[in-house]
Each structure stands twice: as structure tokens, then as C-alpha cells.
Amino acid sequence: MVHVLGVQLPDSQLAKFALTHFYGIGHHTAHRLCARLQIHDTCKVRQLTANQVTALAAFLSSPATSPNIPRVPLASLRFRPPPVSTPPQALLGAKALLAQTSAPNSNANDSLKKLKIETDLRREMRENIAHQRMIGSYVGKRHAMGLPVRGQNTQTNAKTARKLNRVERY
Amino acid sequence: MHPSLIVRSGRSAWKGPYFVSFPNIRDALANNVAIKTKARSCTILPNFVGIRFMVHNGKDYLPVTVTQDMVGHKLGEFSHTKKRFVYKVTKNK
Numbered sequence: 001m002v003h004v005l006g007v008q009l010p011d012s013q014l015a016k017f018a019l020t021h022f023y024g025i026g027h028h029t030a031h032r033l034c035a036r037l038q039i040h041d042t043c044k045v046r047q048l049t050a051n052q053v054t055a056l057a058a059f060l061s062s063p064a065t066s067p068n069i070p071r072v073p074l075a076s077l078r079f080r081p082p083p084v085s086t087p088p089q090a091l092l093g094a095k096a097l098l099a100q101t102s103a104p105n106s107n108a109n110d111s112l113k114k115l116k117i118e119t120d121l122r123r124e125m126r127e128n129i130a131h132q133r134m135i136g137s138y139v140g141k142r143h144a145m146g147l148p149v150r151g152q153n154t155q156t157n158a159k160t161a162r163k164l165n166r167v168e169r170y
Numbered sequence: 171m172h173p174s175l176i177v178r179s180g181r182s183a184w185k186g187p188y189f190v191s192f193p194n195i196r197d198a199l200a201n202n203v204a205i206k207t208k209a210r211s212c213t214i215l216p217n218f219v220g221i222r223f224m225v226h227n228g229k230d231y232l233p234v235t236v237t238q239d240m241v242g243h244k245l246g247e248f249s250h251t252k253k254r255f256v257y258k259v260t261k262n263k
Contacts, residue, residue, distance in 0.1 A: 135248070138250065
């Protein structure tokens with residue numbers, strides 16, 4: 001059991017599925033997170049190194065303000081390691097490789113930066129519902145009555161809404 | 171009113187918000203006179219803040235005082251059209 005930010009991740013699960021245990025992370029975001037942190041698809045949680053776990057925890061603690069995660073250059077499919085006899089000076093330096101890859105997190109539309117999880121997300125949802133209730137809109141009234149908000153049928157079939165819709169929902 | 175449209179903020183952004191130009195807006199702001207309107211689909215603009223509207227709900231006109239928080243919403247959201255459902259046992263058996 002690896003503990004990340006108060007959530008237990010089961011050891012035997014694949015990392016990209018284990019990340020969905022966070023409130024606010026689904027399959028798509030989990031896959032993108034693994035790609036960002038360079039955790040491969042078939043990596044299980046018990047195989048994650050301590051550095052990867054700390055990088056993950058650091059990113060998830062505040063995705064918006066976290067520093068850019070550096071991308072380690074990986075070998076291409078056709079990469080063949082140079083023979084042992086080559087002199088060290090002839091080997092491609094790490095600096096040259098890093099210069100080739102573009103900065104990964106510089107995109108303004110980076111949805112991983114806008115990611116909200118756990119308490120932040122719950123707070124945002126609570127505020128949205130409270131805002132609708134405060135201004136006295138139709139949506140707020142439906143939350144208060146515990147009925148469907150988005151125009152669903154109420155003559156039949158409103159069981160989930162009746163069970164879950166509240167003003168103090170999260 | 172289409173609740174699903176309201177929830178997913180119905181209109182494309184490039185078209186700009188749909189609103190109705192009220193002729194007596196300045197008068198309403200100055201003298202606090204209510205504006206009677208049937209234009210429920212009119213988006214509330216920032217210059218509407220502080221005005222009292224009487225919004226039609228099919229039968230009556232309900233009072234709506236606009237605040238800063240209401241700016242992106244429509245007038246009809248604040249004027250409910252249905253009576254609250256109350257279960258009463260019918261006399262016919």
C-alpha cells in the first residue's frame with residue numbers, strides 16, 4: 001500500500017488505474033498524469049520508485065502552482081546502443097539531447113495544470129451550488145428541493161436526484 | 171426554459187449574449203421603477219444591476235431584483251413557472 005496525499009494506492013494495481021482512486025481523477029487524467037511523469041503503461045504501483053512517488057505527490061498537492069516536470073529523454077524504437085569500444089567524447093551528450101526535446105509543460109491549454117482534486121474540487125462544487133441557491137435561480141431551487149436539475153422527468157425515475165441532490169451536497 | 175441549456179451555458183460565445191434593449195432602463199435606475207417584461211430569455215448584463223424587474227411566468231409577473239452575482243444568467247431563471255408539487259389525497263376512490 002503506497003500512501004499518496006492521504007489516499008491509499010493498492011500495490012498490485014497498474015499505476016494508471018490506481019490514480020483514479022483520487023476524487024477528481026478519472027481514466028483519461030490518470031493516463032495523462034502517467035505520461036507527464038514518465039510512468040509506463042504496465043508499471044504497477046509497487047514498482048514505482050521513491051522519486052516517482054514524491055514527484056507525483058508534489059504535483060498533485062497543488063497542480064496549478066507546481067513547477068514544470070522535466071522530461072527525461074527516452075530511447076527511440078530504432079535506438080541501438082553504441083559499441084563499448086567508442087571513446088566517451090564521441091557519445092552524444094545529455095545536453096544535446098535535452099536541447100532537442102521541447103519544453104513539455106509550456107502549453108497554455110495544459111489541462112493538467114488546471115486539475116483540481118479532493119478537497120479543492122469538493123469546495124468548488126459546494127460553492128457553485130451555494131452560488132445558485134444564493135441568487136435564487138431555478139437550479140438552486142431544484143437542489144434545495146432535492147429534485148433533478150437538468151430538466152429530467154419527475155413523473156417517473158428521479159430516484160438518484162431525490163437521493164443525492166442537496167444544497168449541502170459535498 | 172430549458173434547464174439543460176442553462177446548465178451547459180447554451181449559446182456559442184462567438185455570437186455574443188442574447189439580450190433585449192429596454193427603453194426605460196435609465197428611468198428605472200434613477201427612480202427605482204419596476205420594469206415589466208415578458209423577455210425571460212434576456213441575459214442579465216452588468217448595466218442591469220440594481221434594477222427591479224417584473225418577469226412574466228405565464229400568468230403573473232414576479233419581482234426580481236438584479237444583483238452583481240446574477241450577471242451571466244437569464245431573467246427567466248428567477249421567475250419560477252410551476253407551482254410547487256404538493257401531494258393531496260383525492261376524494262374520488
